[in-house]
Amino acid sequence: YGFINTCLKSLVVEKYGEETWEKLRLQAGVQDSFLTFEVYKDEITMQLIDKACKVLGVPADMVLREFGKYFFEFCKRSGYDHMLRTLGGNLYEFIENLDALHSYLSLSYQASFDFICFFPQKMNAPSFRVEKNEDGSMHLHYYSDRRGLCHIVPGIIGAAALDFFNIEISMKIVNQTEEEERTGKKEHIVFLVTQNPVFPYKERNEFSSSPQCLVDSEKQIENQLNKEDLEKAKNKTGDRGNSVCPVKKIHICLATGKLLRGFDPVYPKSLWIDTKTFCNGLPFHIVFDKELKVKQAGVSIQKIVPGLQTMGICLDQYFRIIHPEVPFTISSIQKFINSQFVFQTRREMMPESWKQRPMLELRGQMMWMEPLQCMLYLCSPLLRTLHELEERQMHIADIAPHDVTRDLILLNQQRLAEMELSNQLERKKEELRILSKHLEEEKKKTEALLYAMLPQHVANQLKEGKRVEAGE
CATH class of the missing domain: 1.20.5 (Single alpha-helices involved in coiled-coils or other helix-helix interfaces)
Structure with a gap:
């Protein structure tokens, strides 16, 4: 989209001047300005980056890293500041929800482009997956169809870590492969991410000789509070004897109802909901086993895909995975279980009445149920506008009242x-x-x-x- 090229122009003009931009764009053979929601060919962006390296005499990885830092600031200035800040309470959660952010943006950008140009144009954003390591570091997995742009990632993530979480990070590539088994975004780059807290000047000198990786401040506070509880207990029982009873961790202050420290959920001994209510209350859900055999489905998805009423059929016969672009196997799903999954119905398996309609897409999360050795796909129809709802001959009533998809469709119509x-x-x-x-x-x-x-x-x-x- 033009937003990316506009950001690149702004970076060059701001740091190197209007004359440098004019020279760069003439060499690249591109126009002077770009419309935010207009779709431009990837070749234009690649040409601009290539010419920037030559005109500025800077290696490509440094240009891309600098662009990543500037892109983060540019997004904040363009009104995405609050959206970015609310992605997660720490860097791990922030990265884990980047795909969800891309999914939301694709709703607006794609819908606006369809609204203006009347033909679909998918946002082809990169995909991220993050893993925590025992030593506190992280492995960030980056998947993309655009090869050679991976150095933008350290710039963006580094700027976000410093701005939102007050930590400095270092990122280095530890593995780079082409995953042929994937259905898309085959370039797979693995970054090792280590972080160090940013202390005030005096404290920074004290800690400079012992760098820490991925320190979880909440755990430190909790440990400190637990120590204080133990000290108080010792003081109270000191006069009674030498033995100290174990102190039970208190989570909630009963007087005010405020959450003090960690939270332990309480589960009922048995599930207080019958099968019929569950399937009606969650009309878009599917339960399937390791062999992808359907064990259960919500009533609305059964109505749209009648084949799901035959329990035991294989899920991949009726759906394909659109995002993340991985093979339809239980192992691939478990690998990306923290990602949003988008399913699309297979045209050849749909009823005759659906043959001329656009295929239905579902978006939701996967939850592995270990005791049952089954996967729960909790989802909603992926609809951006009232026009898309009408195209599929669906109605607002087909979506559960508690499902925010209802509000999203109506709000997005106004936003368009x-x-x-x-x-x-x-x-x-x-x-x-x-x-x-x-x-x-x-x-x-x-x-x-x-x-x-x-x-x-x-x-x-x-x-x-x-x-x-x-x-x-």
């Missing part, structure tokens, strides 16, 4: 109108800029012609609108 207005304003602004540029060029030509025909002092007087007396 705002985005269309923004697009029109951007186009008018660009047209005015071009007209102004042409006017300036014509003005220069007129002045050159005036100076060629008349003496300079006469021409200057005419330009200033003064009256010139005829002379010899």
Whole structure:
């Protein structure tokens, strides 16, 4: 999208000047400005990055890293600050939810593009998966169809870590492969991420000789509070004897109801919900086993895909995985279990009435049920606009009242109108800029012609609108 190219232009102009940008874009053979929601070819971005390396005399990895840092700040300035800040309470959660952010943005960007241009255009964003290590470091897995852009990631993640969580990180590539078994985003880069807290100047000197990796501040606070509890217990029981009873960790202050420390959920001994209510209350859910055989399905998904009413059929006969782009196997699903999964119905398996309609997409999360050795896919229909709802001959009533998809469709409809207005304003602004540029060029030509025909002092007087007396 034009948002990326606009960010790249802003970086060059801000750090190196307008002349450098003009030189760079002329060498790349691209236009001077880009519309935010307009789709541009990847080749334009790659050309700009390639020419930037040559014009600035800087290696590609350094240019991409710098672009990553600037892109993070550019997103904040463009109104995405609060959205980014709420992704997670720590760096691990932030990275874990990046795919969810891309999924949300794709709803708006794709829907707006479909609304304007009337043909689908998928946002092809990279995908992320993160793993915690025992030593506190992390392995960040980056998947993309665009090869050679992986060095943007350390720039973005490093800037987010410092700004949101006050920690400095180091990232290095430990593995780089091509995963042919994947259905897309075959480039797989693994980064080792280690972090060190950013202390005030005095504290930083004390800790500089012992770098720490992925320190969890919540655990430190909890351990400190537990120590204080033990000390208080010892003081209270010191007069009674030497033996100290174990102190039970208190989670909730009963007087105020405030959560003090960790939370331990309470589960009922048996599930207080019958099968029929569960399937009606969660109309879009599927339970399947290791062999992908369907064990249970919600009522709405049964209505749309009648084949699911035959328990024991294989799920991959009726659906394909759109995101993440992995094979439809239980091992692949478990590997990406923290990601959002998007399923799409197979046209050849749909009822005759669906043959001419766009295929239904479902988006949700996977939950592995160890005691049952089954997977629960808790999902909702992936619909962006009322038009998409009508195309599939579905109704708001088909979606559960508690499902926020209802609100999302209606709110997105309003947002589309705002985005269309923004697009029109951007186009008018660009047209005015071009007209102004042409006017300036014509003005220069007129002045050159005036100076060629008349003496300079006469021409200057005419330009200033003064009256010139005829002379010899």
